Amino acid sequence: MKPVTAFLLLLLVAACGVSVPPPPRNLDDACAIRAERPKWHRAMLKVQEKWGVPVAVQMATIYQESKFRGDARTPLAYTLNVIPMGRHSSAYGYSQAIDSTWKWYQRDTRSHNARRDRFEDAVDFMGWYMDQSYQRLDIPKTDARKQYLAYHDGHTGYARGTYKRKSWLMRISGEVEERAVMYSEQLAVCAAS
Secondary structure, eight states: OOHHHHHHHHHHHHHHTOOOOOOOSOTTOHHHHHHHOHHHHHHHHHHHHHHOOOHHHHHHHHHHHHTTOTTOBOOEEEETTTEEEEESSOOBTTTTBOHHHHHHHHHHHTOTTOOTTSHHHHHHHHHHHHHHHHHHHOOOTTOHHHHHHHHHHHHHHHHHTGGGGOHHHHHHHHHHHHHHHHHHHHHHHHHHO
């Protein structure tokens, strides 16, 4: 086998073995997440600077959407409780972005190589989307609850108030808000030390 062929084969095998890192060990401690994944923290700071979305709001949304799992997908749907019929939606990755919204982000930001299972891309997507929510719906970027409602139901759904008929979503958006406050308080402590 020629050296070039062997090298290309080795690259192909190595690429197949690439996987997303597991979630941080303690998802209830923003300082522990920051210490365990400093590259992620730098990416979120960059998003905060670029799009104006606080790190704590990003973290709370990622926690709710994927529990910091880069390969997260929606559950399979079954017919007759046995036959798999596909996923509930195309949502994937840390941000749980659906295909159409991800493609919109890629076009709008010219980030054609962005991937939903790459943390840096996922948080940039979230920052971009929440900036869109601010521009289109006047939702403050610091308002984790309303930003999450628009993130979940989309801009059109939020404008129509579809979330008001979903008590479970209203409850979850409150939990996102509480987690954002918790993360913000924790980050203030570890940033000071």
